Amino acid sequence: xxxxxxxxxxxxxxxxxxxxxxxxxxxxxxxxxxxxxxxxxxxxxxxxxxxxxxxxxxxxxxxxxxxxxxxxxxxxxxxxxxxxxxxxxxxxxxxxxxxxxxxxxxxxxxxxxxxxxxxxxxxxxxxxxxxxxxxxxxxxxxxxxxxxxxxxxxxxxxxxxxxxxxxxxxxxxxxxxxxxxxxxxxxxxxxxxxxxxxxxxxxxxxxxxxxxxxxxxxxxxxxxxxxxxxxxxxxxxxxxxxxxxxxxxxxxxxxxxxxxxxxxxxxxxxxxxxxxxxxxxxxxxxxxxxxxxxxxxxxxxxxxxxxxxxxxxxxxxxxxxxxxxxxxxxxxxxxxxxxxxx
Ligand code: AVI
Numbered sequence: 354x355x356x357x358x359x360x361x362x363x364x365x366x367x368x369x370x371x372x373x374x375x376x377x378x379x380x381x382x383x384x385x386x387x388x389x390x391x392x393x394x395x396x397x398x399x400x401x402x403x404x405x406x407x408x409x410x411x412x413x414x415x416x417x418x419x420x421x422x423x424x425x426x427x428x429x430x431x432x433x434x435x436x437x438x439x440x441x442x443x444x445x446x447x448x449x450x451x452x453x454x455x456x457x458x459x460x461x462x463x464x465x466x467x468x469x470x471x472x473x474x475x476x477x478x479x480x481x482x483x484x485x486x487x488x489x490x491x492x493x494x495x496x497x498x499x500x501x502x503x504x505x506x507x508x509x510x511x512x513x514x515x516x517x518x519x520x521x522x523x524x525x526x527x528x529x530x531x532x533x534x535x536x537x538x539x540x541x542x543x544x545x546x547x548x549x550x551x552x553x554x555x556x557x558x559x560x561x562x563x564x565x566x567x568x569x570x571x572x573x574x575x576x577x578x579x580x581x582x583x584x585x586x587x588x589x590x591x592x593x594x595x596x597x598x599x600x601x602x603x604x605x606x607x608x609x610x611x612x613x614x615x616x617x618x619x620x621x622x623x624x625x626x627x628x629x630x631x632x633x634x635x636x637x638x639x640x641x642x643x644x645x646x647x648x649x650x651x652x653x654x655x656x657x658x659x660x661x662x663x664x665x666x667x668x669x670x671x672x673x674x675x676x677x678x679x680x681x682x683x684x685x686x687x688x689x690x691x692x693x694x695x
Contacts, residue, residue, distance in 0.1 A: 357480045357506035362453060367520035371510075378491050380511040381520070394596055395636070399643070404652035405592060407538045411487070412595040418588040425584060427576040430534055433686040434564050435464050438532075441679045441688070442467040446475050448677050448690050449560035451526040457514050457535075459485035459494040464532055468562075469502050477504075480525075484510045484517030515550050523556030534566035534686075537621070537657040548671040555693040561673055563689045568658040571615040573685075578613045578622045578656065586611035589624050589653050602636050612650065621657040625650040661687040669694075 359379055360368055371379045390409060397404050411419065423431035438445070446468060454472060456465050462483065472479050481498055485491050491509035498507050510517040521527055529551065539547055551561070578585055589611055593604035613624045628645045635642040645651075664687075665675045673691040680687050 357478075357508075359508050362480060362482055362508055362522060362525060363520050364522045371520070374488065374511055375492075377495055377507050378488060378509040378511055381516060390599060394600065395639070395641075398651070402650065402652060405654075407654045408486070409595055410588065410592050410654065412591075412598075413489075415588060415591050415595065416487070416490070418584060418591060421584050422580070422588060425577075425580045425582065427580045428585075429573075429577060429685060430566050433681050434532060434534075434688065435467075437679050437681055437686065437688050438464050438467045442471040443475075444677065445562060445679065445688070445690055446471040446528075449528045449562070449692070450476075451479075451528040451558070451560060452476070453480040453482060453521070453525050453527040454530060455518065455521055455527050456481070456483040456530040456532070457518070458531070458533065459483035459487065459490040459509065462494040462497055465530060466497070466501055468528075468530065469498065469505055473502060473504055478506065480506045480508065482508045482510060482517075482521065482527075484512055484514055486511070486513055514547070515554075518551055518554045521554070523554070523559070525556070526558035527556070528560045528562060529555065530562045532562070532564040532688075534564050534656070536563065537566055537659070538654060539657075540655060545671075548668070548673070552672045552693065555673075557693060557695040559693045560676065561689075561691045561693075563668075563691065565659045565661065565664055565687050565689065566656070567661055567685055567687055568620050569685055571617065574615045574622055574658065575613065578624060579611070585613070585624075589613075590626055592653055593626065600636050601638055602634055604634060605632065608632050615658075619655075619657075620659075621655045623652060624654040624656070625652055627651075659687070661689070665689055665691075 370381045374380045393406050422428050469481055483494050488511050495507050495509055498505055590606055596602055597604055608630050609626045610629055612627050615622050627650050628647055631647045632645050633642050634645050668691050672694045674694050676692050677690040
């Protein structure tokens with residue numbers, strides 16, 4: 354069997370920039386995808402209201418906590434999406450005749466295994482190229498895919514999403530996969546920016562498989578983001594331990610509490626840290642500080658919920674045309690198959 358090399362995946366003008374970090378994991382030279390958190394944290398913490406970009410949640414502890422969230426009885430998203438993929442992978446792959454599957458976010462690739470297994474069955478040896486800023490995540494994914502599906506050529510791209518999908522050759526028919534309803538964590542600025550960039554990077558024979566959590570009664574949504582074991586609260590507040598480590602700041606977990614609710618107008622769960630007493634947050638290395646007032650909230654994460662038909666219509670205006678729509682019996686979750694308008 355001919356093994357696909359990285360050069361077969363990347364656009365000609367991108368090839369020079371990528372080097373192998375370790376077997377089958379590649380990084381663009383001169384760029385460290387994990388290098389910009391300080392500026393992000395400071396600029397948003399000084400905003401009004403104060404907020405944080407969601408990716409700071411995923412230090413090692415945060416990633417472990419998120420894995421625990423996925424197993425919680427109240428957090429229906431992961432198992433609902435997984436069940437849809439397991440049941441419909443055959444139709445998804447049949448609807449997207451490609452040679453490469455590029456997943457945004459590597460995770461543990463558990464759900465993607467359904468797609469890769471079908472891809473192999475329907476089209477034979479193919480390429481899997483997950484894109485992730487976490488080298489550890491890519492390593493786990495690589496080892497899992499090698500063990501389960503050795504005929505799949507694995508090329509992990511250690512990069513931010515835009516940089517990773519922008520490097521893939523437009524002439525290589527590719528199915529981009531973006532699962533987990535991660536689009537829900539994009540705010541109203543990042544959302545259109547992301548889809549504009551992705552659509553521009555897609556070639557005429559490319560497809561997108563997009564997982565999206567749907568609007569449903571507030572009590573179900575609120576329980577999913579404030580579970581009885583307190584794992585979600587721990588996940589959200591852990592971001593301050595991560596920030597303290599990065600910036601030597603003095604956020605004190607004993608002086609804050611978790612609060613979340615479903616905002617019906619914006620159709621999003623909002624997850625906050627609330628100060629339980631007034632405190633001065635210091636950033637000694639930057640010679641800066643702010644007063645965090647009692648009851649003042651910091652918005653740590655949003656999780657937007659979607660109307661599937663409306664999202665599908667919106668995607669058309671990014672040049673991503675509907676091919677198929679997969680959902681579960683309760684219609685709680687949608688997986689949309691879209692193709693690039695040629
Ligand atoms: C990763 N993302 C889709 C999760 C969500 O449901 O918005 C993150 C999360 N935050 C709290 N619980 C789960």
